[in-house]
Amino acid sequence: MDHATLRTTPLETFPPPERWDDWEELDAKAWPRRVARRYSLVPTICFNCEAACGLVAYVDKQDGRIQKVEGNPYHPGSRGRNCAKGPATINQVHDPERILYPLKRVGPRGSGRFERTTWDEVLQTLGARIRKAIVEGRKTEVMYHVGRPGHDGYIERVLQAWGVDGHNSHTNVCSAAARLGYTLWSGHDRPSPDYENAKFTLLLSSHLETGHYFNPHAQRIIDGKMKGGKLAVCDIRLSNTASMGDYWLAPRPGTEALMLLGFAHVILRENLTDWTFVRDWVDWRAYQQAKKRGGDFAAFQRDLAADYAFATPTHVAAVCGLDADLVERVGREIGLAGSAFASHIWRNAAAGNEGGWAAARCLQFVSVLVGAVASIGGTAGSGTNKFVPAPFSKPRPQDVWSELLYPREWPLAHHELSFLLPHLLKSGRGRIDTYFTRVYNPVWTNPDGAMWIEALSDEQLVGCHAVLSPTWNETARWADYVLPMGHATERHDLMSQETHAATWIGFRQPVHRVLAERQGKKVTWTWECNPGQVWEEDEFWIALSWHVDPDGSLGIRQHFESPYRKGERITIEEYYRWIFENSVPGLPAAAAKEGQTPLEYMRRHGCFLVQDSVYKTHEAELKPGDYEIDAEHGTVREGGKIVGVYAGGKCRTGFPTQSRKLELYSQTMVDWGWPELSTPVYVKSHVDESRLDRSKNEMVLVGTFRLPTLIHTRSANSKWLTELSNTNPVWMHPGDAARIGVEMGDLLRVSTRIGYYVNAVWVTEGVRPGVVACSHHMGRWTVKGDQVSGNHWQLHDVDLRKVSNTAYLMRRVKPTGAFASADKESEKVWWSSGGVHQNMTFCVQPDPVSGMHCWHQKVVVTKAEPGDRYGDVFVDTAKSMAVFEEWLAKARPAGKYGTGKLRRPQHLKRVCRPSDAAFQL
Numbered sequence: 001m002d003h004a005t006l007r008t009t010p011l012e013t014f015p016p017p018e019r020w021d022d023w024e025e026l027d028a029k030a031w032p033r034r035v036a037r038r039y040s041l042v043p044t045i046c047f048n049c050e051a052a053c054g055l056v057a058y059v060d061k062q063d064g065r066i067q068k069v070e071g072n073p074y075h076p077g078s079r080g081r082n083c084a085k086g087p088a089t090i091n092q093v094h095d096p097e098r099i100l101y102p103l104k105r106v107g108p109r110g111s112g113r114f115e116r117t118t119w120d121e122v123l124q125t126l127g128a129r130i131r132k133a134i135v136e137g138r139k140t141e142v143m144y145h146v147g148r149p150g151h152d153g154y155i156e157r158v159l160q161a162w163g164v165d166g167h168n169s170h171t172n173v174c175s176a177a178a179r180l181g182y183t184l185w186s187g188h189d190r191p192s193p194d195y196e197n198a199k200f201t202l203l204l205s206s207h208l209e210t211g212h213y214f215n216p217h218a219q220r221i222i223d224g225k226m227k228g229g230k231l232a233v234c235d236i237r238l239s240n241t242a243s244m245g246d247y248w249l250a251p252r253p254g255t256e257a258l259m260l261l262g263f264a265h266v267i268l269r270e271n272l273t274d275w276t277f278v279r280d281w282v283d284w285r286a287y288q289q290a291k292k293r294g295g296d297f298a299a300f301q302r303d304l305a306a307d308y309a310f311a312t313p314t315h316v317a318a319v320c321g322l323d324a325d326l327v328e329r330v331g332r333e334i335g336l337a338g339s340a341f342a343s344h345i346w347r348n349a350a351a352g353n354e355g356g357w358a359a360a361r362c363l364q365f366v367s368v369l370v371g372a373v374a375s376i377g378g379t380a381g382s383g384t385n386k387f388v389p390a391p392f393s394k395p396r397p398q399d400v401w402s403e404l405l406y407p408r409e410w411p412l413a414h415h416e417l418s419f420l421l422p423h424l425l426k427s428g429r430g431r432i433d434t435y436f437t438r439v440y441n442p443v444w445t446n447p448d449g450a451m452w453i454e455a456l457s458d459e460q461l462v463g464c465h466a467v468l469s470p471t472w473n474e475t476a477r478w479a480d481y482v483l484p485m486g487h488a489t490e491r492h493d494l495m496s497q498e499t500h501a502a503t504w505i506g507f508r509q510p511v512h513r514v515l516a517e518r519q520g521k522k523v524t525w526t527w528e529c530n531p532g533q534v535w536e537e538d539e540f541w542i543a544l545s546w547h548v549d550p551d552g553s554l555g556i557r558q559h560f561e562s563p564y565r566k567g568e569r570i571t572i573e574e575y576y577r578w579i580f581e582n583s584v585p586g587l588p589a590a591a592a593k594e595g596q597t598p599l600e601y602m603r604r605h606g607c608f609l610v611q612d613s614v615y616k617t618h619e620a621e622l623k624p625g626d627y628e629i630d631a632e633h634g635t636v637r638e639g640g641k642i643v644g645v646y647a648g649g650k651c652r653t654g655f656p657t658q659s660r661k662l663e664l665y666s667q668t669m670v671d672w673g674w675p676e677l678s679t680p681v682y683v684k685s686h687v688d689e690s691r692l693d694r695s696k697n698e699m700v701l702v703g704t705f706r707l708p709t710l711i712h713t714r715s716a717n718s719k720w721l722t723e724l725s726n727t728n729p730v731w732m733h734p735g736d737a738a739r740i741g742v743e744m745g746d747l748l749r750v751s752t753r754i755g756y757y758v759n760a761v762w763v764t765e766g767v768r769p770g771v772v773a774c775s776h777h778m779g780r781w782t783v784k785g786d787q788v789s790g791n792h793w794q795l796h797d798v799d800l801r802k803v804s805n806t807a808y809l810m811r812r813v814k815p816t817g818a819f820a821s822a823d824k825e826s827e828k829v830w831w832s833s834g835g836v837h838q839n840m841t842f843c844v845q846p847d848p849v850s851g852m853h854c855w856h857q858k859v860v861v862t863k864a865e866p867g868d869r870y871g872d873v874f875v876d877t878a879k880s881m882a883v884f885e886e887w888l889a890k891a892r893p894a895g896k897y898g899t900g901k902l903r904r905p906q907h908l909k910r911v912c913r914p915s916d917a918a919f920q921l
């Protein structure tokens with residue numbers, strides 16, 4: 001692949017790669033003088049959301065300092081266009097308050113006191129603990145908990161080499177619900193829309209296109225609009241994306257699935273359905289059989305329309321609080337767009353509501369009806385537009401199952417019940433010997449953060465806690481080790497994302513190490529070249545695994561030995577060299593064309609387009625074989641098992657489902673105790689209008705969005721991003737403000753079931769009446785007097801105290817403001833707020849099917865009370881446990897439900913899938 005092909009939209013002034021070793025340009029800061037500076041340019045990958053956009057670091061040849069970070073125009077996903085968070089990497093790198101050395105706790109856990117230690121001591125201590133746990137058969141007591149993932153499959157390999165069941169993630173506070181809805185249809189758990197070719201795009205995405213995966217999607221949505229496509233955005237707020245839409249849909253929170261069924265109704269009624277696609281690719285016979293109907297396809301067509309006849313625009317409008325005309329118009333537009341209908345749901349309704357997963361399922365129903373699946377301008381499954389190359393060794397699956405990760409009550413949970421970890425620990429369901437949190441800040445990010453404080457404070461529940469993070473976070477206060485890991489320019493990772501109808505890989509690189517090695521310097525570990533002794537996880541896990549099994553007797557070491565030097569520890573260079581030489585189709589040839597090895601090519605370019613224009617992968621023909629073909633039912637079997645679909649006179653691969661077709665009806669839901677949810681339906685949310693008492697000022701709080709310049713917990717060490725976004729007032733409609741008697745800027749008390757917070761009001765017509773909204777990712781804090789903290793661009797000093805055995809009051813004692821540091825700009829901070837922390841006041845609400853935390857909260861919103869202060873947070877953890885028990889009772893556990901005494905259906909995905917034996921109860 002040459003650069004001209006990769007460069008789909010040229011940025012005329014960007015340095016061409018052949019000049020990246022020595023690039024000269026004028027120093028902007030020296031203006032109006034013309035001062036030339038010379039740079040080495042090194043490509044890497046952004047680490048500030050999961051989209052993995054390409055970046056290029058400009059390293060000043062004179063002082064060796066990274067002067068700026070810009071987008072890489074040759075990156076197939078981002079094409080040189082980045083959001084503000086990409087270039088802000090430079091702030092993170094030069095943050096004067098960075099933690100530069102590994103730290104070890106002194107004094108009791110939670111005292112906030114740490115001292116510098118060495119990487120050797122860290123590796124020896126943690127390696128010995130993990131080895132002991134493994135040798136003693138405590139293989140569920142080692143846990144790795146990831147916030148921001150940054151590498152496809154790396155840690156899963158490490159954990160499975162150790163033989164532990166210990167992968168935990170943040171996914172059930174993020175996307176698990178939508179993933180279940182998509183999985184039930186196609187086996188792919190995420191959508192990959194082809195926005196730029198869509199005639200009509202419908203987004204239910206409070207994060208994706210306004211903050212997460214932001215840039216690669218946002219630029220293609222606008223490309224689609226520029227080509228004449230239309231855009232509809234469903235969001236309770238007038239988000240940035242909604243403001244660009246042709247339609248803004250703000251239904252009552254929790255009714256989105258019904259709105260989507262309304263669109264399906266219009267499409268069916270108007271006969272805008274692509275019946276040829278449905279006939280060939282949907283398992284419509286299973287649907288008919290489940291409803292005890294016989295008949296042919298024509299009968300199914302009539303029956304399906306009759307089944308959704310109830311979802312008339314009038315009915316939908318009444319329940320959802322929309323105009324019937326709007327439902328009718330959007331439904332028709334989707335139908336007329338046909339296979340060029342692109343759609344996406346992330347967070348938003350899926351993450352907010354009980355039954356939120358059903359919104360994703362109903363959205364996919366609409367796509368299926370119009371044949372917009374993996375089509376040009378339609379929506380593909382994520383697995384077809386993401387490429388994860390295999391590493392040099394694959395350990396066997398572990399034989400154990402941790403009920404702290406996948407408790408039996410949620411057998412269909414798409415990911416770990418991560419946010420319930422403290423509740424499960426405090427319920428006596430297990431303990432953790434060694435716990436790693438990785439770029440993860442559960443005390444601040446998760447609901448019910450005070451429960452995390454209590455669990456992490458208890459050394460009986462968590463024996464040792466190591467924080468792996470590029471920056472200080474609230475959770476680090478309750479750690480035994482704080483281990484500094486690199487930013488985007490300080491680490492290796494390999495990533496691919498479903499940004500559009502193509503597959504690519506992106507290579508994150510430690511910039512200073514790359515340059516040192518180019519100059520012929522010998523480097524053993526990346527931390528030797530990074531600021532201080534900041535390391536990277538890839539090498540840390542190799543070194544730690546070597547300490548866990550130094551002599552190879554546990555069978556672990558073999559997975560960390562070089563494929564090129566028998567018996568010796570693998571280097572990170574060898575790890576990637578093997579992947580690039582053996583697992584990426586087309587890369588060795590492309591490299592050879594430029595006279596490079598595959599590794600040299602990736603070091604030079606930082607990305608590689610594996611395949612462009614990926615569409616209709618389900619139509620790919622099966623390899624020739626001895627198949628049993630049933631042309632009438634459209635099935636292809638091998639040894640009695642369905643392996644494909646017979647369509648268009650050929651044996652085709654179909655979708656990764658049990659039927660190999662799109663599953664309108666789910667036997668899995670029936671088998672596991674949810675027969676009423678076997679087909680696309682609308683589930684009443686926990687914040688449904690019927691469950692609100694408006695006479696008591698009850699409202700719905702939507703907290704599932706963030707301002708687009710925020711990076712989870714890492715915005716706070718970026719001065720530019722904090723200057724852009726430093727408050728998160730409560731959005732309130734003028735009608736509600738008048739009812740409550742507040743005006744712009746007045747203080748509100750927002751009371752949840754377990755506590756309250758105090759914040760200012762922002763009165764706006766950009767939110768639905770009866771609903772309030774508040775961005776999370778703001779309100780960072782540090783306990784006053786702690787010896788170690790950071791991020792004072794945004795953090796407040798707080799007094800965090802217990803006001804009873806179970807209740808906490810957090811009150812800020814110092815506003816954000818100018819501070820002295822090595823960066824003179826810290827003395828110019830003009831803002832005094834860093835926002836208000838709200839997540840701590842949210843009770844846990846695990847969806848009984850998907851296990852997703854249902855973020856929307858039923859709240860009472862009143863004027864602040866006398867004595868309340870801006871930023872106050874109050875929580876009572878006694879109430880937290882009571883709410884947890886209430887939601888636990890809604891679940892339908894494995895054992896009582898399900899098949900064959902299994903913990904979970906074996907055909908559903910599970911992170912770090914254990915052996916079949918471990919699935920047995």
Ligand code: SF4
Pocket residue numbers: 046047048049050051052053078082083084085086087212213214215216
């Ligand atoms: S969209 Fe994500 S990956 Fe891309 S520049 Fe922004 S933060 Fe970085």
